[in-house]
Amino acid sequence: MPTPTGFPSHTPTITLTPSATKTPTITPTFTATFTPAPTLTPSATPKPAKADIKRAVIISFDGMRPDAIEQAPMPNLMELMAGSAYAPLTARTIDYPATSPSHASMLTGYCMEDHGVIYNKFFMYMGYAKGTDVFQLAHEAGLRTVMVVSKDKMRQMAEPETTDVFEVAYGEPAIQKAVLPQIEQDFGLMFVHFAGPDNRGHKYDWMSGEYLKVLREGDAVLGEMIKTLKAEGMFDTTFFLVSADHGGHGGNHIGTTIEDYRIPWIAYGPGVVPQILDLQIYTFDTAATVAYALGLPIQPDWDGIPVYKIFGEDQLRIHEKYPCKT
Known part of the structure; x- marks a missing residue:
């Protein structure tokens, strides 16, 4: 009979001793071989790197001042910020701090005189923002x-043929209803725009209770977006860039104080090194980054200019001065 695997082998030796009963005596001999078990060393989970990024989402809270994030407060955004690279004081919009021109710079990477969106309204005869914007690049690369x-009026920011989905949703609940199914279908580049802060700022004043309230409502939508990304197994491969087109003070943002120009700029995702950014960042750096x-x-x-520093890389170029004419 063959020896079962995993048991020690034994070869019996039979010795015959003369006796009255002539009963054989069996003396077993055992040979055991033991191999020590390998030592298992738990390996650390590799930290996601920039190469792990599969999609990006740009979120613009229209008219959100950086100092409103904690005052609101916005707990979901603040949780992202804890692991992000962000600029609390050194990010600003263009010299004309209005919704359409500023968002055009955010998504095209150009100054206002180059992208041509010089009015804060949109009629079809005006055409679309000029130049090669980040949505065109993403679409040409096969990204959804x-x-x-x-x-x-945000339709002017990118030409229709470069956006697979363009949906207008008024109010935070409508935005949530529109955006979550798009996340579930996956995407390569997504832009989500919350108009609430700007609308409430004009009606009730910036930093008013109503202004801060709508920021909390937008933050709740952000929380649902994060929850959906996690449920779909996509959160750890998603790059976030959260910003705004302008700030504001009183009931407007006409460019008379720094609060009108200063914007939040928050980068989070694979490969991002958590840090406070102190270099000068402009809204057109968003598209490049x-x-x-x-x-x-x-x-x-x-x-x-791409903000390479967020990935722990050398900042190859910086803005030595404001590059725009307007």
Whole structure:
């Protein structure tokens, strides 16, 4: 009979001793071989790197001042900030701090005189923002592109053929209803725009109770977006860039104080090194940074510069001065 695997082998030796009963005596001999078990060393889970980024979402809270985040408060955004690279004081919009021109710079990477969106309203005859914007690059690379906005004039920011989905949703509940199914279908580049802070700021004043309340409502939608990304197994491969088109004071943002120009700029995701950024950042750097995060080609004529520093890399270029004429 063969020896069962895993048991010690034994070879019996039979010795015959003369006796009255002539009963054989069996003396077993055992040979055991023991192999020590390997020592198991638990390996640390590799930290996600920039190369792990599969999608990016740009979130704009229209008219949100950086100092409103904690005052509101916005707990979901603050949780992202705890692991993010963000600029609390050194990010600003263009010299014309209005919704359409500023968002055009945010998404195209150009100054206002280059993208041509010089009015804060949109009629079809005006056409679309000029130049190669980040949505065009993403679409040409085969990424699914989505825009969910709460002002219809945001259509001017990117040409229709570069956005697979463009949906206007008025109010935070409507934005949530529109954006969550798009996350579940996956995407390559998404832009989500909350108009509430700007609307409430004009009606009730910036930093008023109503202004802060709508920021909390938008933050709740952000929380649902994060929850959905996690449920779909996509959160750890998603790059976030949260910002605004302008700030505001009193009931307007006409550019008379720094609060009108200063914007939040928060980057979170694979490879991002948590830090406070103290270099000068402009809103057109958003397009360049998102393109770099997604591995898309940086356009040589862009006024925006990728903020390489968020990934722990050398900042190859900086803004020595404001590059725009207007």
